[in-house]
Amino acid sequence: MSVRSGRTVLDLRRENRSAILQRLYFDGPLSRLALGPATNLSSGSVSNVVADLVSDGLVEEAGSVDSAGGRPRTLLRIRQKSGYMIGVDIGETRVRIELFDLALTELARTEKPLTTSGPRREDRYDVSVVVAHVRDGVAKVLQQAGIDAGQLLGVGVGVPGIVARAPQDGVMVHGQTIGWDAVPLERLLRGSVDLPPSVPFYIDNGAKTLGQAEMWFGAGRGASSAVVVLFGSGVGACVVSDDLRSGRAVEWGHLTVRVRGRRCRCGALGCLEAYAGAEALLERWREAGGCPPPGADEESALTAVLAAAYPSGPKAEADTTALAVLEETAEYLGAGFADLINLFQPERILVGGWAGLQLGARFLDSVRTYATSYALSYPASHVRIELGTLGPDAVTVGAAILPLADFFARGGRRVAPEATEPAPAWKNTLRQRAAH
Incomplete structure (x- = not known):
């Protein structure tokens, strides 16, 4: 059965269920009465959908609140043990695997370092080693949590x-930058990781998963862009551009900031990453x-730069070389931020990642100053x-949020498992001919 808009009744039911699940997830516990205006659904639709979700074990009662002059209203919430997700970060120095319940409570974690096993930097990211780390890590977190x-x-x-x-x-x-050329990662993981065929893999750029996490639960909440x-x-x-939809990863690090500049690890000259990444900074x-x-690994070496530039002792003198390198890095980042401001005019720019967080607010003050000076004044303000x-x-x-x-x-x-449809008759005929 279909409706005039072209959507089927099943489509409408799915959309109604989705709307109620999302409101309960982000704003719950809520009563049935509160879910109506929050989702723009009628009271009858809310009651029907909630009944289905309770029957499916996805929603449960969470106490009650008093109402004005009437009987108490029952509160509803997502049942956090009704599903589980695994998030995997194939990072620059390690592979981290974490298991979460539906409320994003961490139930188990493990991580494996990525060490250089050969003369080239790319050897650190040997595909077979990374896939093995994911395989072993998924099995380990499931076993640790008993899921x-x-x-x-x-x-x-x-x-x-x-x-x-x-x-x-x-x-x-x-x-x-890591020597991966058209790596069929989904097929490799599916063939290596011991999971039922019904469990899907969701693979995306790490900056995009970071963005998803910050927009849902972090500093991006409430921002329209x-x-x-x-x-x-x-x-x-x-x-x-929408706080509930996944964003779009952009290769911002490979914008050219200096013609015929430093060699970037991607092979090009003058990329922002050749000046502003932690590897280039060091x-x-x-x-x-x-x-x-x-x-020292990169994280320890960056700590050493910061300690030299900003010594903690009252009479200690700052290392002028370290300070100069950090200031130059801040200017390159600021110029890169100005490009983002001029191109996308966002409400917020949020900085994450281990190096960004380690450099911290003090470093970010300089970046803000340079970004403002390089960007157009209206979007910068x-x-x-x-x-x-x-x-x-x-x-x-953020990776766990994908599923x-x-x-x-x-x-x-x-x-649902994909249904296998019979092939057209002509295909079967040609296969039989080819077999002979």
Whole structure:
């Protein structure tokens, strides 16, 4: 049966279920009476949908509140144990895997470092090693929490690079900076990770999963538009124009900021990432005479730069070399932020990622000053530049949101296995001929 708009009755039911689930998730507990104006549904529609969701085990009662002159109103909430998600962050220094319930309570986590096993930087991201880390990590968090894999809504994966979809292989990852050229990651994970076929994988750019997390639960809540910046070894960004829809990852780190400039790890010259990523910052510090601790990883080396530039002792003198490198980095980032402001005119720019959070508010003050000086005055006066609030694990949280968002969009229905339809007669005939 269809309705005049072209949508079927099933479509309308799914949309109504989705609307109620989302309102209960973000604003609950709520009464049936409050759900009406919050979703623009009639009281009859609300009662019918709620009855279905309670029957499906997705919604439960959560006490009651007094009403004006009437009997108490029953409150409703999402039942947090009605589904589980796994978030995976294939990061720059490690692979992190976390298991969450529907309320995003962390139930288990594990992580594996990505170490260089050969002479090239790209050896750190050997695809078989990364896939093995994900395989082992998924099994480990499920075992730690005692959760059956069949209860998963899905596995979300944040990756460095451009994500595309191919008809046969599913999601392909084009990670030029890590040496991944059209890696069929979805097919590789499906063939390696021991999960039921009904559990889907959702793979997307790490900056996009960070953006999703900050917009749903962090510093982006309430903003109609934002750019969320992932500042780690390199830099990336996600442009968001609706706080409940996933944004669009942009390769912001590979905008050219200096013609014939420094060689970027993508191979081009003069990219923003060649000046503003943590890896480039540390390289420029070494070239200027800075001395990171022997054998230090990037995070420890960045800590050493900050300690040299901003010593804690009352009589300690700041290292002018470290200060100069940080200030130059702030100017490049500020210029990059100005490009984002002029192009997208967002309400907010939010900075996350381990390096962005480690550099912190003091560094961000300089970035704001440069961004304002390089950007057009009107959009610059209407943007707030702030740190993200979800910490260094935000990419993993955002990855876990990918299956959750799809679950809500389908009205709380799990992904159904694809039906196998019979092939046309002519295809069967040609196959039989080819067999002979």
